Amino acid sequence: MTLTHNTAASAHWQSLLEFDRQHIWHPYAKVPNPLNVLGVISTSGSHITLANQQVVVDGMSSWWAAIHGYNHPDICAAMHQQIDTMPHIMFGGLTHEPAIALTKALLNIVPPGLDKVFYSDSGSVAMEVAIKMALQYWISQLRPDKNRLLTVRNGYHGDTFATMAVCDPDSGMHPLFGHLLTPHLFAPAPHLGFDCSEDDSDSDIAAFEALLSQHHPHIAAVTIEPIVQGAGGMRFYRPDYLKQVRALCTQYNVLLIVDEIATGFGRTGKLFASEWAGITPDIMCIGKALTGGTVSLAATLCTQNVSDGVSQGQPGLLMHGPTFMANPLACAAALASINVLLNSPWQTQITYITAHFSQHLNPLKTLPGVVDVRVLGAIGVVELERNDLGLQIQTIALQHGAWLRPFGNLVYTMPAFNIAKEDLQTLTDALINAVKQVLTRPGQTLSIAQI
Numbered sequence: 194m195t196l197t198h199n200t201a202a203s204a205h206w207q208s209l210l211e212f213d214r215q216h217i218w219h220p221y222a223k224v225p226n227p228l229n230v231l232g233v234i235s236t237s238g239s240h241i242t243l244a245n246q247q248v249v250v251d252g253m254s255s256w257w258a259a260i261h262g263y264n265h266p267d268i269c270a271a272m273h274q275q276i277d278t279m280p281h282i283m284f285g286g287l288t289h290e291p292a293i294a295l296t297k298a299l300l301n302i303v304p305p306g307l308d309k310v311f312y313s314d315s316g317s318v319a320m321e322v323a324i325k326m327a328l329q330y331w332i333s334q335l336r337p338d339k340n341r342l343l344t345v346r347n348g349y350h351g352d353t354f355a356t357m358a359v360c361d362p363d364s365g366m367h368p369l370f371g372h373l374l375t376p377h378l379f380a381p382a383p384h385l386g387f388d389c390s391e392d393d394s395d396s397d398i399a400a401f402e403a404l405l406s407q408h409h410p411h412i413a414a415v416t417i418e419p420i421v422q423g424a425g426g427m428r429f430y431r432p433d434y435l436k437q438v439r440a441l442c443t444q445y446n447v448l449l450i451v452d453e454i455a456t457g458f459g460r461t462g463k464l465f466a467s468e469w470a471g472i473t474p475d476i477m478c479i480g481k482a483l484t485g486g487t488v489s490l491a492a493t494l495c496t497q498n499v500s501d502g503v504s505q506g507q508p509g510l511l512m513h514g515p516t517f518m519a520n521p522l523a524c525a526a527a528l529a530s531i532n533v534l535l536n537s538p539w540q541t542q543i544t545y546i547t548a549h550f551s552q553h554l555n556p557l558k559t560l561p562g563v564v565d566v567r568v569l570g571a572i573g574v575v576e577l578e579r580n581d582l583g584l585q586i587q588t589i590a591l592q593h594g595a596w597l598r599p600f601g602n603l604v605y606t607m608p609a610f611n612i613a614k615e616d617l618q619t620l621t622d623a624l625i626n627a628v629k630q631v632l633t634r635p636g637q638t639l640s641i642a643q644i
């Protein structure tokens with residue numbers, strides 16, 4: 194096992210990494226950080242150049258975002274042009290073409306009926322706005338008692354306080370802050386399996402309906418990730434479940450908030466995962482891949498019914514307004530990214546990735562220590578029994594030329610749609626080798642500090 198990063202990294206990088214370790218927080222980390230992070234010098238397409246000059250294939254799309262790979266020339270050109278014209282201007286009382294053009298492009302592709310857009314900076318904030326919209330809607334209808342949310346277990350909607358309250362109640366950060374979070378209602382997670390048949394599984398929707406029928410006078414909205422539950426377990430569920438959730442929300446007069454932050458812009462094989470169920474939510478959140486992974490932007494979309502409900506009641510104004518709302522640079526990047534997507538053969542690319550993952554990852558199912566392998570769209574997931582092997586897998590995958598970032602017992606990858614075939618092969622080979630190596634040699638531990 195030769196880990197060359199330290200030896201190859203220049204003294205310059207050694208001191209940068211040491212400064213980073215002492216002073217900078219990383220996601221879900223401590224300071225000083227006992228785990229070394231890798232320096233990155235540059236990106237291009239599906240390639241990441243590390244501080245030691247090693248070039249690795251990206252298996253993460255920077256957490257679902259970089260769907261076209263990095264530094265896409267069209268997105269970069271649009272951003273260069275915008276940065277020279279107007280990188281930012283406040284959105285209070287002012288507007289600009291990047292926001293208007295992006296909104297037109299979005300309204301052409303989102304599920305029909307969603308036609309009002311609220312821009313914000315990150316996915317968590319987009320979800321906060323969605324929740325606020327739903328609560329304000331009912332306040333305006335003189336139903337302030339409709340102020341609870343109903344969601345499903347294994348969900349993930351963000352890291353802020355209102356969103357933590359609808360994340361899975363037993364995992365993530367929920368238990369730590371439970372006493373400070375608004376208590377909401379949790380239905381069992383939908384049964385695992387995109388192809389799961391209705392007969393096998395209607396107990397999950399029955400449990401969901403039971404909560405809805407009992408509590409609907411106090412429920413403002415249902416929040417759910419469509420088809421793919423992301424950070425709460427990388428679980429895929431059947432479109433029919435979502436279809437029934439939509440119907441039940443309508444029946445019980447509860448708004449439906451769909452969180453497409455991870456799934457939006459093609460990842461599951463449809464532009465938006467809601468399309469698998471043919472539904473339009475009342476409110477929808479997008480983020481992550483919105484700008485093709487270049488710069489932070491998110492949005493909360495709603496139907497006219499919701500916007501009228503908020504705007505025609507009291508106080509009549511949606512009480513939210515981020516400083517960097519509809520940042521022109523981000524809007525220009527998002528518009529360019531949508532155009533790149535729509536002008537690309539993304540469906541063919543995703544079909545290829547699905548077939549590739551199915552062919553190469555599915556055989557891991559028979560390996561002792563592997564609980565499940567699942568593939569949907571451009572997402573491949575290997576679920577392990579053990580939840581303490583992630584760092585070893587990350588290390589070995591890196592030695593085989595791929596960047597992966599497993600979490601808990603989940604090794605997963607969602608590459609750029611336009612990843613080259615040989616890079617995709619490198620990626621799956623690295624993942625498979627890493628999983629096999631850690632599972633067939635249990636007990637062997639690598640010193641991650643060497644990375």
Ligand SMILES: *Cc1c(COP(=O)(O)O)cnc(C)c1O
Binds near residue numbers: 315349352418
């Ligand atoms: C990532 C994610 C969020 C939060 O987005 P941030 O930009 O990290 O705040 C919310 N919901 C889902 C489904 C996500 O995947």
